[in-house]
Amino acid sequence: MAIQAGCRVLSQAFRPLVSSLDGACRLQGKARCLHNVLQTNELQCVRPGAYGASRHYSSDAKSGDDLCVRYLDGDDSGIVVLGINRPKAKNAISKNLVKMMSEAVDSVKANNKVRTVIICSLVPGIFCAGADLKERAKMQQSEVGPFVAKARALITELGSLPMPTIAAIDGAALGGGLEMALACDIRVAATTAKMGLVETRLAIIPGAGGTQRLSRAIGVSLAKELIFAARVVDGAEARTVGLVSHAVDQNKNGDAAYLRALNLAREFLPQGPIAIRMAKLAINQGIEVDLATGLAIEEACYAQVIPTKDRIEGLTAFKEKRPPRYKGE
Numbered sequence: 001m002a003i004q005a006g007c008r009v010l011s012q013a014f015r016p017l018v019s020s021l022d023g024a025c026r027l028q029g030k031a032r033c034l035h036n037v038l039q040t041n042e043l044q045c046v047r048p049g050a051y052g053a054s055r056h057y058s059s060d061a062k063s064g065d066d067l068c069v070r071y072l073d074g075d076d077s078g079i080v081v082l083g084i085n086r087p088k089a090k091n092a093i094s095k096n097l098v099k100m101m102s103e104a105v106d107s108v109k110a111n112n113k114v115r116t117v118i119i120c121s122l123v124p125g126i127f128c129a130g131a132d133l134k135e136r137a138k139m140q141q142s143e144v145g146p147f148v149a150k151a152r153a154l155i156t157e158l159g160s161l162p163m164p165t166i167a168a169i170d171g172a173a174l175g176g177g178l179e180m181a182l183a184c185d186i187r188v189a190a191t192t193a194k195m196g197l198v199e200t201r202l203a204i205i206p207g208a209g210g211t212q213r214l215s216r217a218i219g220v221s222l223a224k225e226l227i228f229a230a231r232v233v234d235g236a237e238a239r240t241v242g243l244v245s246h247a248v249d250q251n252k253n254g255d256a257a258y259l260r261a262l263n264l265a266r267e268f269l270p271q272g273p274i275a276i277r278m279a280k281l282a283i284n285q286g287i288e289v290d291l292a293t294g295l296a297i298e299e300a301c302y303a304q305v306i307p308t309k310d311r312i313e314g315l316t317a318f319k320e321k322r323p324p325r326y327k328g329e
Helices: 002-014 095-109 133-137 141-159 176-182 210-218 220-229 235-241 256-268 273-286 291-305 309-320
Strands: 067-071 079-084 116-121 126-128 165-169 172-174 186-190 194-196 246-248
Touching: 067 095, 079 095, 079 256, 095 141, 116 126, 116 256, 126 165, 126 176, 141 176, 165 176, 165 256, 172 176, 176 194, 176 210, 186 235, 186 256, 210 220, 235 246, 246 256, 273 291, 273 309
Parallel strands: 079 116, 116 165, 126 172, 165 186, 172 194, 186 246
Antiparallel strands: 067 079
């Protein structure tokens, strides 16, 4: 029963990642299911970053975009950086930003050349201030629900990306900005950064997953306290309560969290990309079910790496005492 339940969970997990699955997912005896969803898309390179000497980009594009998508090159090839760039609005989430981020997420979602996605800000001192309240005030009441639904769908899709995602929080991440970060696998913050789900100040609640993801990140009781009080914590306290994995002292360029996130992404690059994706899927799906079903999910995910060329390459490289050259195959 656990194996069958595990297969059902995995089949559901793949629906947001691909439009369809080739064939049904079945487990007979030992778990063996899941289809390889690591499809290849052409890389799209959009404008370079605004600051940070260690940032290497593959091409230039027009400036003024609310979101800057960068495919890093050279030794950092495989890392994609999504840089929010709305300085006049403190990176607030607008209709256009939701549209641009949705397109960016779609473009990397099934691309097996992408190893890690970093979300950061190109505006010093701010990550994302949440919803664009000035734009929201101009909306008709009938427009608010559909817009929130689109923002919620975006953050859900971000959380469903098959490759690791890292939020680099170098400044304030409030409301929807923190919800965006919570959807990432790993969060890195400057100690001076400010974070909080502050929606109750406006007589609303977090509407893009905050009530669910914050509870899972730091525990139900503390999540309730922070949400009920609309409390804002700094990076150091966020690290203490487990809201972020790393808290680093800010530097003069204002990109200390980004640099730490980049170093983390570089640690992921040498590892087997299919293995990392399967590990992420096993963790994400397994944490939501009982242990027996979770173990079945792990077994099913493990089965997917056995026939890969990368697994053979790893064994060969170990035997030959050389670094492996993984291709995601």
